[in-house]
Amino acid sequence: MTRALVNVPKTAKRGEVIEIRAMIQHVMETGYREGPNGVMIPRHIIKRFVCKYGGEEIFSAELFPAIAANPFLSFSAVASESGTITFEWTDDKGETQTASADITVT
Amino acid sequence: MNSNTTRPTLEQAIRSFTGGKQVIDGRVKFQISPLVENGNAVPVTVEVDSPMTAENHVRRIALFNEKNPQADVAIFHLGPRAGRAKVSTRIRLATSQAVVALAETSDGGFWSSKANVVVTLAACIEDVSQA
Numbered sequence: 081m082t083r084a085l086v087n088v089p090k091t092a093k094r095g096e097v098i099e100i101r102a103m104i105q106h107v108m109e110t111g112y113r114e115g116p117n118g119v120m121i122p123r124h125i126i127k128r129f130v131c132k133y134g135g136e137e138i139f140s141a142e143l144f145p146a147i148a149a150n151p152f153l154s155f156s157a158v159a160s161e162s163g164t165i166t167f168e169w170t171d172d173k174g175e176t177q178t179a180s181a182d183i184t185v186t
Numbered sequence: 187m188n189s190n191t192t193r194p195t196l197e198q199a200i201r202s203f204t205g206g207k208q209v210i211d212g213r214v215k216f217q218i219s220p221l222v223e224n225g226n227a228v229p230v231t232v233e234v235d236s237p238m239t240a241e242n243h244v245r246r247i248a249l250f251n252e253k254n255p256q257a258d259v260a261i262f263h264l265g266p267r268a269g270r271a272k273v274s275t276r277i278r279l280a281t282s283q284a285v286v287a288l289a290e291t292s293d294g295g296f297w298s299s300k301a302n303v304v305v306t307l308a309a310c311i312e313d314v315s316q317a
Contacts, residue, residue, distance in 0.1 A: 097269035098269075110255070133267065137265075139262070139263065139264060139268055140262070141262045142260065143260050144256060144258040144260060145255075145256055145278070146258065146259040146260075147259065147275060147276070147277060148227035148277060149226070149227070151275065151276075152275055152276050153275050154273065154274040155262070155273050156268055157268060158267055158268070
């Protein structure tokens with residue numbers, strides 16, 4: 081797939097609630113639009129997003145065609161330990177795209 | 187337009203999410219502009235009043251719409267490690283309509299908040315015949 085942008089603070093205090101933002105380039109074609117030839121443009125959307133912190137799932141989302149193109153998500157997490165936060169997007173063709181960010185917790 | 191496919195009503199969509207349980211109005215803070223120019227990307231933020239502890243947290247947050255071709259918008263899964271029950275995204279609105287945010291808490295309760303949005307430029311459907 082394409083470009084993904086994630087935003088995680090580099091450092092945080094233990095127990096602090098941090099804000100995480102993630103965005104990915106994707107058409108999110110609804111399947112409700114007609115192309116110039118009058119034929120429906122087939123649906124092509126990201127269906128699932130998962131965020132893991134230290135290997136454990138902390139947030140996930142099921143997305144539908146009503147999510148805007150280039151899906152943006154913002155959510156929070158408790159800074160529990162230093163480690164890696166991983167992101168995974170899966171579309172309805174089964175393609176996945178991943179991103180990750182490291183956080184140092186003091 | 188897509189009149190050949192029937193979508194569930196907003197109430198049916200909510201019922202399928204709650205399993206028919208009672209939904210109480212409250213605890214959910216739903217931020218969405220009451221008037222949007224572009225229905226293709228409408229910023230929304232849902233915040234649920236919850237301590238987000240292991241014993242008492244928000245399990246799921248769902249968004250449903252009234253008049254898009256499909257009632258579902260998104261379902262978010264949270265847990266105590268989220269720290270705060272707050273989610274933001276950008277949604278599509280095909281026309282002026284109501285949007286509902288629902289939260290399921292760890293004790294099995296359902297809470298909601300409804301917003302009415304006027305859309306001046308619609309998303310999803312581009313009907314050239316009306317141009």
